[in-house]
Structures are given as structure tokens and as C-alpha cells.
Amino acid sequence: MQGSVRPGLAGRLRIVALAGLVPLLLGGALVGVFLRDWVEEEAALRLNAAARAAAGMADAEIQSRRFALQAFGSALDGERSLGALEATDAAARRVAAALDAPVGLLDRGLGMMVDTTQPFGTPLASTPAVAAGLWAIETGRARVSDVLAGPGNTAIPPMLLVPLLRDGRTEAVLSTPLDPDRLLPVSPGGLVALLDSRGRGIVERGGGPEDLPDWRIVSVMPQGEVRTSHTGRGAAVRVAVAYLSEAAEWRAVAWQPTTAAELPLRRLLPVVLGAVAVSLLMAAFAVLRTRRVMVDPIHELTRHAAAVAEMLRGDAAAPPPPAIAAPAELADLGAALAAAQQAAEQRERRLRALAEAGALVLWRADVAGGWTEAAGWAGLTGQKAPAFRGDGWIEMVHPDDRAPTLAEWGRALVARGAIGVEFRVRNASDDGDWRWVRATGVPISDEDGTLIEWAGAIHDVTESRGAAAAHRVNEAQVRQTVAELRAVYDTVPVGLALVDASLRFVNVNARFAAISGLPPETHVGRAPHEVMPEGLAGPLEAAQKDVLATGRPVLDVTCTGQAPGAVQNLRHWLASCHPVKDAQGAVTGVSAVLQDVTDRVRAERSRELLVTELNHRVKNTLATVQSIAAQSVRRGSSNSGAFGREFVGRLQALTRSHDLLAAHGWDRVDFARVVSAGLAPWTEAGRQIRVRGSGRIQVDPGQAQALILALHELATNAVKHGALSRPGGEVDVTWSRDENGVAHFEWHETGGPPVIPPSADRRGFGMRLLERGLMHDLGPGADVALTFPEDGLRVVMRFRTGLPALEKATPA
Known part of the structure; x- marks a missing residue:
């Protein structure tokens, strides 16, 4: 009808939309709010319960082992048990069998005295859990270590260290490793893990190391809360933590993906079905009334869209768009489709032109x-x-x-x-x-x-x-060259590294990674000060910053630091840094070449020492040999055979001291090695000489030589006249070092023939060496006391030493 207004599609569909959407929206909103709160609360309860259960399992295992070690420690008879190591070792092995885990006994210096994993009498290394052991000794309380680093950068399970107290003082430390599978034998539900104080995984249930949540968030989380974090793979997770009473710095962690808390469909389905049913009933009437005026225009538009799609797939011409009169919205849709068809044809023409170009x-x-x-x-x-x-x-x-x-x-x-x-x-x-x-x-x-x-x-x-x-x-030549360069890069005997403009490692070779003791891939994305020794990282980063700022290389930067490992080892390097530039000449990174010159530095120092002291040491050695010969002739003039044996034995002792000092570059040497060298002929022959050192001491070369000669004379006298001259005789050799740096050494013979003090005319070379020469060679303030009780000779020496030794004192 001319002049009449065409009825709109929106008016006909409004009734359907309102009738269907209002109940659905209201019901869906209520159900959604309820289910969201319920799901989050349930998930938080489950995560906290799992974390607490994991912490309880670990606490129970650690507590049971602590009680067992404390009970074993209570059964030990103080110093008598520590002295009778063979009986203590047997008892420890029984405890280890009961625990189904190794048991160790450490002295106050953390030296391993008993290790049930090794046969009795085997020389034992120190414990890897040094920090935890020192804490247990100082505080007198049990301590659990973190995951430890083993040979080849392998992970060693954490250890439990329990101090053995006597009158409030720690005499020794009992240790046992904690089996991760016993700490968390099963998953209490979902993904759980135990993390040490550095965020390293002790044991995971239901995931791997890369699935662990971010330690920076876990380490500061309180108990009872649930927070969102990310795993090493970047996945978003919800996390709950629980603290351990037996290991306060550890964390029991439970987590689940944020997508895991989905709506329970069985609760939502009845509500949705009810809302849909009501909506359908309300909308049916409106749909039936509008169907006739909508179906025919829609069919025409559908057929036209199919024809246009066929045109786009081939080269056929598209038909003209249909003329839609009513409803108004469908007419507008037809016009929009016609405009879209025209735009598609224009795009097709542009693509064809592009292809032809x-x-x-x-x-x-x-x-x-x-x-x-x-x-x-x-x-x-x-x-x-x-x-x-x-x-x-x-x-x-x-x-x-x-x-x-x-x-x-x-x-x-x-x-x-x-x-x-x-x-x-x-x-x-x-x-x-x-x-x-x-x-x-x-x-x-x-x-x-x-x-x-x-x-x-x-x-x-x-x-x-x-x-x-x-x-x-x-x-092909380029590929061959690249392969050769890669082989050289991986095997060249110098450290090579590349950092970006933010001083983050992009690539390092194996030799560079060995300097920090970490795998090459661990360096990528991290700064030098995060992975390298402090004495090396500081100068290296300063040189790299200088290269980035100036664009010029920095060569031969001297660096010094401790090499990785349980034993301290000071190393020296020369670092050279060169700019890496892009095609425009802008500096985009820095390459670093690190050369280990420790041997060169040591050789230069040794050469300087040898040059300055060679004449002095030769003169001293000749004077010592002359004195030994003169004294031996004086004592053995009536017996040429005795003179020969005494003289040769003293020369051999002098040779052992020379070999020991030469092996250490004529530098300070560990006192335990001095005792071992001085008594080597008798200890290797099975003589009853017990050596115990409770301190770590370094002595100067002159002190070392004098001590070896003195030990030779004491041992020779014990074999001829003292405790080692008859079966059952024994010699105890002990030493310690006080806080003032004064070493206390004692030689005590027992079980030998009755001792008769020598008269003045029977004091030979050995007596004169001990009473006169030794005090002079040990340095200012030294004191040597010889007493002759009837049960056996006793010699006490006191002298000042240098810095504490790096090596642990062990029996000779």
C-alpha cells in the first residue's frame, strides 16, 4: 500500500527474544553465581586438603627417622662409642637395616666416621650436606637439608642430620638420606609436590619438574589460601601450600589447572532445561506468527548466497541480488549482501592482478x-x-x-x-x-x-x-664450514659465550658452562652474576657493559674466583669481550672468550718462589744432610751397619718431606699429609699407630720438614726401644688447633717396656733434634716437651700455624 510503513522484523522478533531471554538470563545468572562460588570453594578445600595431607606424610616420615636416629644416638656411650668405631659401625648397620636406609656418623668437623654404604675401614669423604650439618652442630637441633648436588651435577636426595648431644654439647652428628618416594608415597589427590627452600622439586606426584608452580609465588604464600600461578610450561594453575613442622623451609604444594574447575553439568542441566522449556513455550506463539513473513525472503537470500559462493570458487558470473520488499530488516540484509558481493568481486580482481604481477x-x-x-x-x-x-x-x-x-x-x-x-x-x-x-x-x-x-x-x-x-x-661449503665451526665451538679449550644487549646469555659452550658447574642450557636467559662465581661475574659484566657502551673490544681482563665443587679451588681467568654488530653497525650483543690461566699463574708464582728460594733451600738441605750424617757417625761410629741404616732411614725421611713439599709447590701443606708422610713406613707395615686429628691445619714448608724428621725419629725409637718393640704396644698420635691458631700435637706410647729416662751421655741425634732443633724450626713461640713416664714416652708440641687447611684431616 502506497504511503504505508513496512513492518519491521525487530518488532516481530522482540516478543520471542523477551519471552525466551528474560527467564534464561535470570535463571542463568543465579545459577552461575551459585555454581561459581561453590566450585571455587570446593576446589580451594580440595587443594588445601591435598597440601596438608602431603605435608603430613612428609612430616610423619621425617619424624619417624628422627626418632630412630635419636634413639640410636641415646644408645651410644659417648666418647667410648666414638672411639670404638668398629662397634659403632656395626650398631649403625643394624639401625640402617631397620630403617632400610643408609646411616652415617659425622664428627664435629663433619668428617664421616661411619658410613653404612661402605665397608668398615674404607676412607670416607665428607658429607655433601655441609650447611645443614653446621646448623645442627651449632643449634643442637635436627636439620633437614635441601636437595643436594652430586657428581656430574646429579641430584642427591635431601638428608636428615640429628646432633648427638652430651651435657648440652654436640659431640657428633647422625645422618640418613630421605627417600623422596617415602616422603610422598602416594598422591593425596590431584597434582602435589614437595619443594625445598630453593623451590627445587623433591618429589612430584602427577606432574614433572616443568609442571611445578612458580616458586616466587609459592615461597611467600600463607597456608589456607589458594592463589593463581603459572607452571614452567606457562600454564595457569591454582595453588595451595602447607608448611612442614619437621622441615620449616620446605613447602607441600597442591595445584590444578584453572580450567579444571568446570561447572557440574548435572546440577546445571535441570535448571537450563527448565528455562529452555519455559522459553520455548513462550516463544512458540510469536514464532508461528512471524514464520510466514520470514521464510520466503530467507530462502531467496540463501539461494543467492550459494550462487555467489559458487562464483567465488570458479569463474562463473554471479546472479543479481534478489529484490526483498519486507520485512525491512531482510531488505537491508539483501542490500548488504549485494554490497559484500561487489567487494568480493573487487578483491578477486586485486588478487588476480597480484598473481599476474x-x-x-x-x-x-x-x-x-x-x-x-x-x-x-x-x-x-x-x-x-x-x-x-x-x-x-x-x-x-x-x-x-x-x-x-x-x-x-x-x-x-x-x-x-x-x-x-x-x-x-x-x-x-x-x-x-x-x-x-x-x-x-x-x-x-x-x-x-x-x-x-x-x-x-x-x-x-x-x-x-x-x-x-x-x-x-x-x-655446501657454507654448511661444511658451519659444521666445522660448531665442532670447534663445542670442543675448543676456552670458554665461549654470547650475551644480548641486556647481558643475558644467548649461547655458551661446554667449557664455559664448566666454569660455573651448570649445564649450558641453564645459562640461557640469565645474567653472569646469577650463574657464575662472584670474582668472575663482576669483572666480566663490567667489561661487557663497557663494550656495549663504547662498541670497542675489551681484552685480557683478569678474573679470579672459586671453581665449583665441594673442595675450594681458587682459579684464575683472562676474559676478552668483543662487540657483536648488526648490518647497520649497531651493537646487539657481546661475545666473551674466557681462558683458564690458573696453571700459568701458579707456574709464574712457583717460578718466582723457586728462583728466590732455590739457593736457600739447597743450602738448608745440604746443611740438614751434613748434620744428619755427622750425628749418625757420632752415634754409630762403632757399628758401620747401624750407621748405614740410621743414615739411610733419615735420608729417606728427608726425601719423603721433599716429595711432599714438591707436590704442593713448596707451599703450605695440610698437617694430616705431613703426619702421613712421616709415619708412612710404619703405618704401611701395619704397626699399631693410631692417628686422630680434630682440626684442619696448614704448616709452612720448614715446619713440615722438621716435623717429618721428628716423627721419623720418634717412630724409629718406638720400634727399637719403645711401645712398638713388643706385641701389644701402641702409639696414639693426636693433634688439634685452638682459636688462636696454635697447634697442639701429642705422641703417646703405651703397652711397651718400662721407660727409663736417658742419661745426658746417651742422648743421641733424635733427642737433640726433638729438644733443640725442632723448637727452632717450628718457629717463634714453639714448645716441645718430652716426658718419660714408666708406661710410655710422651711428647707434646705446641707451635703457631698458618690458615686452616682446605683438606680434612684423615688417618695416615
């Missing part, structure tokens, strides 16, 4: 770089969908070009930068010839900057490539 293929790829579409690829190579999707297109690339093509493709994917790579593809023609092409592409992101896909084109570059054969030869 040189683009052989237009491709699209997903976020991971796998192809999803490739218009023109089938015509170029003969490979059709779905064969080319994902990484299937690489099958049509020349075998020699696949590796560099994938490498460039992967570099662009990681950097999210433009792709540009040339390679050969097989022609679709029957001769199967190869054709040079260049693939270009760019990342496409949404409004938030999130990568959603890749898009690009492939162009023909055969003519621009020129001599393809020469290029293949050059490329």
Missing part, C-alpha cells in the same frame, strides 16, 4: 607456522590439500634446502618477525625440474597484540638466482 602462491599459517591455506600451491608443485597443510609443504622443497628453510622459518616464528627465505620447489610439470622461489610472510596479531596467524606469498626468483649450480656448491 609475480606472486605464485598466497599462503596462510596457524600460530605454530603450519600452513592452513595455499592458493596457487597446487598449480605450482602439484601438491594439493590437505597434503600441503601443516608441515606437509616441506616435502616439495629440495632436500638440500629443507634444513636452512626450516631454520629460517623457525627463527622468524621465535622472533615473531618477517619471514624471508629462498628455496627450490619441484615443478608440477612432468619433467619434475626444480624452481627457485622466495617465500615472504608477516605475523598477524589481534587488537591485544596476540598472534593469531601468519600470511604471506611465494614469488618466482629463478632468473635472479643466476648460476644455481655454483650456489649449491657454495651452500
